[in-house]
Amino acid sequence: MASIISAENVSKTFQQRVSQPGMLGAVRGFIAPIKRPVPAVDDITFSIAAGEAVGYLGPNGAGKSTMIKMLTGILAPSAGTVTVLGRHPQAERVANARQIGVVFGQRTQLWWELPLFESFELHRRMYRMPADLFARNRTDLTEMMGLSPFLDRPVRHLSLGQRMRAEIAMALMHDPRILFLDEPTIGLDVVAKDVVRKFLSRINRERGTTIILTTHDLQDIEEICPRLIMVDEGRLLFDGAIGELRSRFGARRRLTLEFVSEPGRVRVVGAELVGGEGRVRELLIADDGRSLIELLAALEADVDLRDVRLHEPGIEEIIRTHYQARAAA
Numbered sequence: 001m002a003s004i005i006s007a008e009n010v011s012k013t014f015q016q017r018v019s020q021p022g023m024l025g026a027v028r029g030f031i032a033p034i035k036r037p038v039p040a041v042d043d044i045t046f047s048i049a050a051g052e053a054v055g056y057l058g059p060n061g062a063g064k065s066t067m068i069k070m071l072t073g074i075l076a077p078s079a080g081t082v083t084v085l086g087r088h089p090q091a092e093r094v095a096n097a098r099q100i101g102v103v104f105g106q107r108t109q110l111w112w113e114l115p116l117f118e119s120f121e122l123h124r125r126m127y128r129m130p131a132d133l134f135a136r137n138r139t140d141l142t143e144m145m146g147l148s149p150f151l152d153r154p155v156r157h158l159s160l161g162q163r164m165r166a167e168i169a170m171a172l173m174h175d176p177r178i179l180f181l182d183e184p185t186i187g188l189d190v191v192a193k194d195v196v197r198k199f200l201s202r203i204n205r206e207r208g209t210t211i212i213l214t215t216h217d218l219q220d221i222e223e224i225c226p227r228l229i230m231v232d233e234g235r236l237l238f239d240g241a242i243g244e245l246r247s248r249f250g251a252r253r254r255l256t257l258e259f260v261s262e263p264g265r266v267r268v269v270g271a272e273l274v275g276g277e278g279r280v281r282e283l284l285i286a287d288d289g290r291s292l293i294e295l296l297a298a299l300e301a302d303v304d305l306r307d308v309r310l311h312e313p314g315i316e317e318i319i320r321t322h323y324q325a326r327a328a329a
């Protein structure tokens, strides 16, 4: 499929001021500031096809927002090339803005003091939307997001969850082909997160809107995005299907066997015994696709089983293990 977003060897380096100690240091820093380069994005390459939903994930400071800002035209790369729908987003910022929708979880694009419907109306004017398209989208999006009861309320009176639904509805009002979301579920409660996730999946499925979202919340990715791009310290760590993560990062399934009595020697072909005491034994299983029944068929023990549990590591656990291993290295 043709790519509609591409980043080719993209880097972004910021010059950050180094604070100098003491009163004299503060004065010196004011007159002749010392700066150090911070590589926020470091030589990243990927491409995204129309209709994909991609999660962009990484710890604090990994460079997620910086990448979204380059894709939406707010920042220019220091090196490399960003292309969105065949354009350079910063050089052609207005044309780019017409084709994309942007939601920043931590910053509102709605008019704080005005009733919600006025923000929608201002958006229509800004994007010079035809009246029929606006009427249709306003009705559809208001209904899909359950916004009817709040249309007359000033935005500052909306709850965070209501506001986020309104932000997303407004970002989609002009029928963008791509929706960028920077932490769309940050601060939301479980119910509000669920509404936002279901809505984004639906928009991606039914309208074919391409979605790129940054998040810390792995459940966002598990529920919305079949593809995951993982970054850390500005660099690309992983780009692929969520299912590939497990084999890529060597995360293994854990089999817990409970026997009717102390089992003595226990062996499962292709599994490593890693612990357990008394009647319980813990084994790590290679990522070889064997089912629980196949694993039990490979069990060698003199004592009968009482209970069995097979634990599949979720992506959160896989990634945490990876970051812990990296921090310890």
Ligand SMILES: Nc1ncnc2c1ncn2[C@@H]1O[C@H](COP(=O)(O)OP(=O)(O)OP(=O)(O)O)[C@@H](O)[C@H]1O
Pocket (backbone or CB within 6 Å): 014, 015, 016, 038, 039, 040, 058, 059, 060, 061, 062, 063, 064, 065, 066, 067
């Ligand atoms: N305008 C700026 N000036 C200087 N440094 C910046 C600027 N914006 C970001 N940085 C630095 O670039 C790095 C990446 O920041 P960025 O906001 O892209 O990370 P992030 O992955 O979005 O983090 P978070 O999850 O905390 O929002 C950080 O070290 C940050 O301090």
